[in-house]
Amino acid sequence: MSIRLSGVGLTHANGQAALSAIDLQVNPGERLAIIGPSGAGKTSLLRLLATALQPSAGQLELLGQTPWSLPTRARQRLRARIGLIHQAPPLPPRQRVVTSVLAGKLGQWSLARGLLNLLHPLDIPGAREALARLDLADKLFQRCDQLSGGQLQRIGIARVLYQAPELILADEPVSAMDPVLAGHTLGVLNDEASQRGMTLLASLHAVDLALAHFPRIIGIREGRILFDLPPAQISQAQLDALYANEQLQPLPSSPSPAPLCIQIPRC
Amino acid sequence: MLKPDHHDPAALPRLLLTLLALLLLWPGLHLSELNPAVLLEPNNAANMGGFLADFWPPAHDREFLALLGRATLETLAIATAGMALALLIALPASLLASRALSLSAIHRGGRPAGWARLARWPVRGLLIVLRSVPEIVWALLFVRAVGLGPTAGVLAIAITYAGMLGKVYGEIFESQDPRPSHALQAAGSGRLLAFAYGVLPSASAEMLSYTVYRWECAIRASVIMGFVGAGGLGQQIDLSMRMFAGGEVASMLLTFLALVLLADQISRLLRTRLL
Numbered sequence: 001m002s003i004r005l006s007g008v009g010l011t012h013a014n015g016q017a018a019l020s021a022i023d024l025q026v027n028p029g030e031r032l033a034i035i036g037p038s039g040a041g042k043t044s045l046l047r048l049l050a051t052a053l054q055p056s057a058g059q060l061e062l063l064g065q066t067p068w069s070l071p072t073r074a075r076q077r078l079r080a081r082i083g084l085i086h087q088a089p090p091l092p093p094r095q096r097v098v099t100s101v102l103a104g105k106l107g108q109w110s111l112a113r114g115l116l117n118l119l120h121p122l123d124i125p126g127a128r129e130a131l132a133r134l135d136l137a138d139k140l141f142q143r144c145d146q147l148s149g150g151q152l153q154r155i156g157i158a159r160v161l162y163q164a165p166e167l168i169l170a171d172e173p174v175s176a177m178d179p180v181l182a183g184h185t186l187g188v189l190n191d192e193a194s195q196r197g198m199t200l201l202a203s204l205h206a207v208d209l210a211l212a213h214f215p216r217i218i219g220i221r222e223g224r225i226l227f228d229l230p231p232a233q234i235s236q237a238q239l240d241a242l243y244a245n246e247q248l249q250p251l252p253s254s255p256s257p258a259p260l261c262i263q264i265p266r267c
Numbered sequence: 268m269l270k271p272d273h274h275d276p277a278a279l280p281r282l283l284l285t286l287l288a289l290l291l292l293w294p295g296l297h298l299s300e301l302n303p304a305v306l307l308e309p310n311n312a313a314n315m316g317g318f319l320a321d322f323w324p325p326a327h328d329r330e331f332l333a334l335l336g337r338a339t340l341e342t343l344a345i346a347t348a349g350m351a352l353a354l355l356i357a358l359p360a361s362l363l364a365s366r367a368l369s370l371s372a373i374h375r376g377g378r379p380a381g382w383a384r385l386a387r388w389p390v391r392g393l394l395i396v397l398r399s400v401p402e403i404v405w406a407l408l409f410v411r412a413v414g415l416g417p418t419a420g421v422l423a424i425a426i427t428y429a430g431m432l433g434k435v436y437g438e439i440f441e442s443q444d445p446r447p448s449h450a451l452q453a454a455g456s457g458r459l460l461a462f463a464y465g466v467l468p469s470a471s472a473e474m475l476s477y478t479v480y481r482w483e484c485a486i487r488a489s490v491i492m493g494f495v496g497a498g499g500l501g502q503q504i505d506l507s508m509r510m511f512a513g514g515e516v517a518s519m520l521l522t523f524l525a526l527v528l529l530a531d532q533i534s535r536l537l538r539t540r541l542l
Contacts, residue, residue, distance in 0.1 A: 052453045072370060080455025090446035092468035103464045107455020114460040163454060 001064065002026045002167055002199040003049060008058035010044055010223075018044040019223040022058070026201070028166070031193055033210035034203040036220035037243050042203035043087075045220065046169045049201065050084040051075065063166055080107025083165035085202075087172040089156030093145035097136075097155055100144060101127040104163035130162040131155075133188055149176035154185060161192055168193060170202035174209070182206065186213045207239060321513025325521060334503065339522055342499035345417050345492075346485035349424025350478070356397075356429035361436035364390040367445060367466055368458045394437075398430025406492040420497035424485050435477055443469045476534055483530035490523065 003026040010019040019041045026032060034042050047053045048060070051067045060066065062082065067075050083104070091100045098121045105123075106114050116122060124140070131137045134154040139147065147155065153176050160168055173189065174182035186202070190213050193200040204210040210217055211231040219226040219234075219242045226242055227234065305311060362368060364387050402423045409419035440462075448465025452458065493501015500519055507515035 050453055052449070076370075076452075076455050076457070078455075079453055083454060084450070086446075086450060090444070090450040090465075092444075092447050092465065094468045094471075095464070099464070103451060103456075104454070106451055106457075106460045106464060109460070111457060111459060114456070115463060118463055165454075 001061065002028045002030065003201075004059070004061040006059045008048070008055045008060055010041075010048055010053060011056045017223055019048065019055075020057075022223075022225060024218070024225065024228075026199060028199055029194070029197045030216060031190060031200040031214050032202070032216045032218055033214035034201060034218045034220060035205075035207055035210050035242065036203075036226075037245060040220045041223040042220055043171050044223075046084065046171045046201065046203055049167075050082055050169050051079055052084070076107065080163075081165050082167045082169065083160035083163045085153075085156050085160050085168065085170040085173045087153075087175055088149075089152050089159075091144045091152060091155065093143070095144050097131070097142055097144060097147070098124060098127045098140050100155055101130055101159050101162050104130075104159040104161075107163070126162060127158075130158040133161060133192065134158050134185065150178070150181065153177065157185065157189060164196065165198065167199045168201070170200070172203055172205060175205060179206075183209060183212070190214070318513065321511065322517035324514060325517040326512065326514035327518065331515060331518070335500075335518060335522060338500045338503045338519075339526070341417055342486060342489050342493075342501070343526070345420040345489040345497070345499050346424065346482060349421045349489070350428060350482050350485055352421065352425035353428035353432055354478075356425070357432035357436060360390055360394055360429070360433040361440065362459075362462065363387065364394060364433065365437040365440040367437075367440040367443065367448065368462055370452060370458060391434075394430045394433040396430070397426055398428075398434065400427070402427040402488050403492055403495060406497045407495050410496050415496040415498075417498035420489050420492045420499060423492060423497065424488060427488075428481060428485060432478070432481060436474060439470050439473050439477070440466050472538060475537055479530060479534035479537065483527055483534075486526050486530065487523075 003024060005022050005024040008019065008022040008024075009017065011017050022045065034045065036042055044053065048055055049062065051062070054068055060068065063078065065074075065078050067078055070078060099118070102117055102121055102123055109117070113122065121127065128137050128140055131140060134157060136151060136154055136158065139151065139155075144152065144155065153173060157170075157173060160170075168189075170189065174185050177185060186209055189200065189202070192198070202210075202214070211234070215230060216228070217231050217234060218228050219238065221242055227238055306315075366384075366387070405423035405426050406419050409422045413419055413422070443466050445466075447469075448461040451461040451465050456464070489497070489499050490501040490504065493499045493503070494505045496502065500522065504516060504519050507519065
């Protein structure tokens with residue numbers, strides 16, 4: 001079992017509940033998309049699975065281990081087997097692309113090897129290969145601040161591919177790319193995951209991309225799982241219910257009615 | 268009439284802070300007995316004028332220039348050796364004192380666990396002790412221990428500047444974007460590697476410019492310490508002043524100006540070329 005969550009809840013420090021009563025089981029090699037409205041808890045769920053957040057309730061099991069009962073060193077070893085693709089990849093602007101990609105394996109390298117790699121990149125072919133899968137091999141020796149948002153997102157994906165984890169978590173991995181490139185990149189990510197037998201969980205804003213690329217879809221709303229189905233069984237009504245938003249004010253229609261004045265008395 | 272849209276919640280605290288700062292500055296003026304009018308009294312002005320008139324022309328005979336050259340090199344050596352020793356203490360201490368390397372901060376929203384915050388205090392305390400005693404006091408202490416000469420100056424600079432560099436490096440690390448290093452630590456990497464790959468690329472420019480600036484300060488400090496017998500240009504200035512040789516003092520001040528200009532140019536060169 002890659003992931004086993006039972007009754008997991010997450011409450012932020014300000015007392016706001018981000019996730020509640022999440023039950024989820026994912027087998028090795030499965031590929032899931034997580035969809036849902038903004039603020040539904042998609043990122044919180046992924047950060048929870050990346051052990052960047054500690055659940056405040058329930059049981060969390062990753063790759064057969066319970067991360068929060070492990071000692072720190074063992075937890076770092078478990079973290080090296082999980083790769084998180086960030087929506088805005090946290091890369092230092094002055095770092096070169098080759099260093100950023102090779103940093104994916106820092107969890108598996110010794111300290112000496114990591115420091116040596118700063119002086120001279122130790123695995124240029126490996127970095128070039130990971131970048132080539134995303135059509136960025138020519139950017140190998142450029143600095144990260146010379147790249148666009150979409151290119152940076154692909155560097156982030158290349159880093160995780162180079163890390164070669166058993167579980168890939170992707171938080172809006174294609175949000176800064178145009179639709180064609182986004183579809184292509186998701187295809188690459190899915191190909192790599194299924195070829196290497198990696199488990200893949202990706203949160204996506206674009207419902208059509210999720211339905212087209214992933215065999216299992218999870219809908220999240222207000223911190224709860226609304227549905228967990230293969231794409232063929234998801235109805236339009238379910239999608240409408242997932243994204244329904246009562247708080248939005250309807251746009252003013254062109255022949256606006258006489259403005260309504262409400263006087264609120266102040267004490 | 269109240270207009271809620273125009274209300275800035277930060278306005279009142281800002282105003283109060285400004286008033287507080289002014290309130291604290293006022294007694295400072297009185298306590299330091301600052302009175303610029305003293306400078307303009309005819310007696311004082313004439314004294315200063317006479318002292319300054321001796322400065323022209325700067326001394327430039329061959330024998331004096333050789334002496335000046337040796338003293339300048341000694342000053343540079345004191346400052347550089349002192350900085351090198353200070354870096355040896357400051358770099359590890361700043362890593363230990365900084366919150367930027369906390370593993371427990373990752374899943375606690377950037378705040379390290381309570382015991383981890385306590386563990387950083389001894390190092391912070393050490394850095395505070397090192398820099399709270401002025402370098403000239405250290406120099407007086409070491410002059411007694413190792414005798415007159417540059418060694419005392421080097422040790423005094425090493426100790427005081429280790430405290431300053433350690434504190435500022437630690438703060439530079441903490442002021443960088445923590446997300447790159449947190450992301451690396453959350454992918455299993457150790458603290459030191461996460462620091463080298465996540466923090467150092469952004470922090471290095473600021474560290475470099477601060478280090479070169481401190482080197483410039485060390486040159487100045489080594490001159491002042493020369494007055495208590497710790498070698499270098501300062502010792503020569505002290506001797507020349509006692510002999511009322513204004514020309515020699517002027518030459519040494521010009522050398523001094525050149526050294527600071529040199530430090531400034533080195534800093535600029537390093538920042539534009541290497542980074």
